Amino acid sequence: MKERSSLPPDLEAALKQHSEAERRQLEALWNRLAALERPLEGIPDTEQAWTELLSRLPQTIRAAHPPHRRARLRWPRVAMLLVGLGLLGTLWLARPHTFTVPLGTNQTVTLGDGSTIFLRGGSRLVYPRSLLSPRPRWIRLQGEALLTIAPGPPLTIHTPWAHVEVLGTRLSVRAWPEAAETQVTLLEGRVRVRATTQPEHTLWLTTPGQHVRISAHHPLPTQPEKIDPERVLAWQRGGFVVIDEPLATVLRELERSFGLRIELAGSLPLTRRLTILYQRDAQVERILQDLCLTLPCRYRRISQGFALEPDSAATP
CATH class of the missing domain: 3.55.50.30 (Phage tail protein beta-alpha-beta fold)
Structure with missing residues (x-):
């Protein structure tokens, strides 16, 4: 039988889309903060004190109404609410964003670090909501794109068959599912290409126009060949x-x-x-x-x- 959650119903409903482990972490945090709220002791009952005071006053003064009791602020509960909202915001930021381009159109995505990705129709891009954190930069691509990567820490482009690591680089990546391969063409800078199945084998592209393939049937990168960059840029025009x-x-x-x-x-x-x-x-x-x-x-x-x-x- 499933244990009843100690979280408020509104917060429990907001966490339904998150994993069980994330919900348990938030509930444990909620319970710890609740334990910090000690019962208030030694505070007199205002109703009883008012009654005793009226008994000592003249009759004409007793007709006055007792003051309203002020609500006691429960700061630990406020702190728990703020922590809960902060945790929800952190979980939301941790979830990557997915962008799919409709067929027959080309669209541009600008990442938080200033990098731009021009995507061909039918492409799918997954990327973190913020690239300004010190963690390694990454994106996941299925389709075809022209990428202009802003200088900074290395950014890794993940495709089903290859990992492409770039530093302030301009390149084209093609990775359609039916082709079962990834094609990388360097336009500026340099990139490092590794197969997903054998990442210890590394190939560097350092000359504009160099082109390499990694396929499901041949997991090692092919030797770079020189091609006309206009070939891979034609779809953008x-x-x-x-x-x-x-x-x-x-x-x-x-x-x-x-x-x-x-x-x-x-x-x-x-x-x-x-x-x-x-x-x-x-x-x-x-x-x-x-x-x-x-x-x-x-x-x-x-x-x-x-x-x-x-x-x-x-x-x-």
């Missing part, structure tokens, strides 16, 4: 660039970039690798036209986007 990616990844990129749905109405070579280069002002129908010339296939509009199907006329 409204472009659309994929380099040697499977058709399935290309279609998912289109959904995220344009906020629409692409359905398959037939069998298409989803593992076929493609390269598409639109440095700016990409339009979804122009991209679909290029796809259908390459595969071949046909596309048609549907209520929420487009449907792709094999081009039977082009099949031998």
Whole structure:
């Protein structure tokens, strides 16, 4: 049978979303403070004292009303309330903030230390509510982002497959779930990349344009390769660039970039690798036209986007 809590009902209701361990800590603190409130002894009863005084006064004075009893301030209870509110505020600040970008949009998040993170549609960012504390700085990313990190203590970017440690650095990180890999491109400064499964293996990127991958199938970082930074920055200018990616990844990129749905109405070579280069002002129908010339296939509009199907006329 569950023990009844000694916390006030309002405070108990406010703590329902917190863990059992946190609630027990607050209840223990509440009980300790309650023990500090000793019973008031040696204080005369004001009602009895007033009655005795009236018995000694003339009849004309007795008609006066006794003064109202002043409420005795219970400072220990006030202290308990303040401590409880402070603890609730601390617990709230300790909970990280989660930010998800809607499909078809790009949005910027500015952290408490001045760092800026430009996120692609469909990305998810988790970060502490305050980065001004002396604790190590960190964020958690699922998706794609351009990061400009303010100088200060090292900031670690956690993805499902890699940890990226930066110091006053500008870089691009790509970590989509379906790709099962993390790609890091250095734009300014330097970064250290480690695999989540084998963190003892470290790789430094020190030259702008260096690019590295860590995947679920190959947990060690690949040797850095030199790429054109404009390739990874195209999506921020409204472009659309994929380099040697499977058709399935290309279609998912289109959904995220344009906020629409692409359905398959037939069998298409989803593992076929493609390269598409639109440095700016990409339009979804122009991209679909290029796809259908390459595969071949046909596309048609549907209520929420487009449907792709094999081009039977082009099949031998």
